[in-house]
Amino acid sequence: MGVQSDHDEADSPVANTKAMLPALHALLIQVFSLLLCSAAVFILAAAFRFQPPLYVAVILQAGLAAGIACLRGMDWWWWCIQLLFPPAIVVFLAVGFPPSYFLFGFLFLLLLFWSTYRTQVPYYPSRASLFPFVRDLLPVGKAVQFIDIGSGLGGLVISLAKARRDAGFTGVEIAPLPWCISYLRAKLSRSNAHFLLQNYMELNLQSYDFVFAYLSPAAMPGLWQKAKSEMRAGAMLLSYEFVIPGAEPDLCINTGDNAPILYAWRI
Numbered sequence: 001m002g003v004q005s006d007h008d009e010a011d012s013p014v015a016n017t018k019a020m021l022p023a024l025h026a027l028l029i030q031v032f033s034l035l036l037c038s039a040a041v042f043i044l045a046a047a048f049r050f051q052p053p054l055y056v057a058v059i060l061q062a063g064l065a066a067g068i069a070c071l072r073g074m075d076w077w078w079w080c081i082q083l084l085f086p087p088a089i090v091v092f093l094a095v096g097f098p099p100s101y102f103l104f105g106f107l108f109l110l111l112l113f114w115s116t117y118r119t120q121v122p123y124y125p126s127r128a129s130l131f132p133f134v135r136d137l138l139p140v141g142k143a144v145q146f147i148d149i150g151s152g153l154g155g156l157v158i159s160l161a162k163a164r165r166d167a168g169f170t171g172v173e174i175a176p177l178p179w180c181i182s183y184l185r186a187k188l189s190r191s192n193a194h195f196l197l198q199n200y201m202e203l204n205l206q207s208y209d210f211v212f213a214y215l216s217p218a219a220m221p222g223l224w225q226k227a228k229s230e231m232r233a234g235a236m237l238l239s240y241e242f243v244i245p246g247a248e249p250d251l252c253i254n255t256g257d258n259a260p261i262l263y264a265w266r267i
């Protein structure tokens, strides 16, 4: 299996079209549903002197938002979020948690997920069963340079650095909390892995022999463009679980029962 031609699907303008960010799209739908339901409640009260109970208005708003999300072709989890969001607000307000809880919750989620609304890549760890398969791809006796783009808590990079003291291991992470944890883990375990707090899109991949990614389907076309323009010939791009549309991988490695596949493309 070879690397795809310059005209593969991943290169097509369609794959690279920037659609509206799903989080913004979902927010606009929810606001539209709120305005429509508020108008309906207002008209019912003014014209028929009928005030529907709050829970009816909330269910209407949630159902409307979920229906519009479905009609607009959003992924199914957005329908669920739209459906649950308005009742969740009412329930949380009714329970009467102190406002500081929301502030701390918000700050925690902000530091953990940071710009997920933009990158569409949230934090979730890869399985430890993956690590030996990645380690076995690294040639023995060669001081290769390896990078995990979106390194999360740093588990993969630290474990590889422990197994291969002769090679260079880097993790780059955009979200402050996972980066901080991986940085401290490396320091405390005296690992030679190092971690950068940065957007991998702003980092040149030219000096790496292996680029590992565990991102999301939304990130793959952009990553493929970047890898092809920056990575050296002979270097290897690895992706856990997610394929690149239209680019046939050179290797598909089964990493265990019910575990995601590890894909590899030789540049």
Ligand SMILES: C[S@@+](CC[C@H](N)C(=O)[O-])C[C@H]1O[C@@H](n2cnc3c(N)ncnc32)[C@H](O)[C@@H]1O
Pocket: 112, 113, 119, 121, 122, 123, 124, 125, 126, 148, 149, 150, 151, 152, 153, 154, 155, 156, 172, 173, 174, 175, 178, 198, 199, 200, 201, 213, 214, 215
């Ligand atoms: C699915 S997690 C994978 C974590 C880790 N690689 C692992 O295997 O356990 C993806 C990580 O990529 C990070 N990320 C997403 N977009 C990024 C970007 N543009 N630059 C750097 N990190 C990014 C997220 O914050 C998240 O921690």
